[in-house]
Amino acid sequence: MLPDRGRKGRESRIFGRTAPFGGRSGRLIGVRTSWTTVCDGEFFCPGCGGDRNYQRRTGRRRFVFLGVPLLSRGETGPVVECAACQDHFGLEALDHPTTVRLSTMLRDAVHTVVLAVLTTGGSAARAALDAAVTTLRGAGFDDCTEERLGALVDALAADTGRLAEPDCVPGLAIELHEALGPLAPHLAPAGREALLLQGARIALADGPYTPAERDVLATAGCALTIDPDDVARLLVAATRTPR
Numbered sequence: 112m113l114p115d116r117g118r119k120g121r122e123s124r125i126f127g128r129t130a131p132f133g134g135r136s137g138r139l140i141g142v143r144t145s146w147t148t149v150c151d152g153e154f155f156c157p158g159c160g161g162d163r164n165y166q167r168r169t170g171r172r173r174f175v176f177l178g179v180p181l182l183s184r185g186e187t188g189p190v191v192e193c194a195a196c197q198d199h200f201g202l203e204a205l206d207h208p209t210t211v212r213l214s215t216m217l218r219d220a221v222h223t224v225v226l227a228v229l230t231t232g233g234s235a236a237r238a239a240l241d242a243a244v245t246t247l248r249g250a251g252f253d254d255c256t257e258e259r260l261g262a263l264v265d266a267l268a269a270d271t272g273r274l275a276e277p278d279c280v281p282g283l284a285i286e287l288h289e290a291l292g293p294l295a296p297h298l299a300p301a302g303r304e305a306l307l308l309q310g311a312r313i314a315l316a317d318g319p320y321t322p323a324e325r326d327v328l329a330t331a332g333c334a335l336t337i338d339p340d341d342v343a344r345l346l347v348a349a350t351r352t353p354r
């Protein structure tokens with residue numbers, strides 16, 4: 112059990128809740144927990160619902176009589192304490208990215224999928240570049256232009272030899288998994304599918320899927336933890352609703 116919310120300060124909150132011997136108000140006998148801050152940072156608070164500062168704390172519990180700490184009752188925690196609502200949470204609360212971090216991950220994911228499709232589809236056709244620029248601007252890359260994107264694709268091709276590869280090269284698969292894997296657990300199924308469809312529409316902009324495009328989209332679907340059957344269904348669906 113974690114301490115209740117309250118404005119009376121940590122000690123009184125814990126006192127009032129844990130006094131097991133029923134003293135008149137529960138303040139004479141009980142277990143006091145003194146907290147020590149280990150580190151701090153920013154997290155998404157599941158209690159008050161937003162990006163907040165937190166303190167990671169461990170506690171020492173002591174049996175208290177007449178306000179005097181006596182026997183040690185061991186350690187408790189660690190817990191994550193929200194600086195705003197002061198609720199305590201388990202360390203798993205830190206697994207969820209902040210909204211700022213999540214939006215950055217999403218932008219990076221779109222960028223990675225777009226580049227993956229462009230570089231595996233042979234030399235980037237004008238129509239594919241057009242579609243890619245639209246997608247990237249929609250994702251927040253406001254300064255993206257065809258010229259810049261085309262230059263980036265050419266540079267990647269020259270650097271890695273991607274365009275000469277008929278299939279999805281291992282390095283590209285690793286990039287997709289690195290960009291999409293950590294994001295996937297935090298997206299609803301519709302969000303994961305939307306990412307894949309963005310890539311599919313760029314692949315379709317200059318004609319039907321090439322084997323290499325199918326390969327890279329299947330890899331992206333795998334990284335997004337979309338079932339292979341659903342990936343196939345989505346790729347077909349994208350051909351019917353290109354925009």
Ligand SMILES: [Zn+2]
Nearest residue numbers: 156159193196
């Ligand atoms: Zn909070």
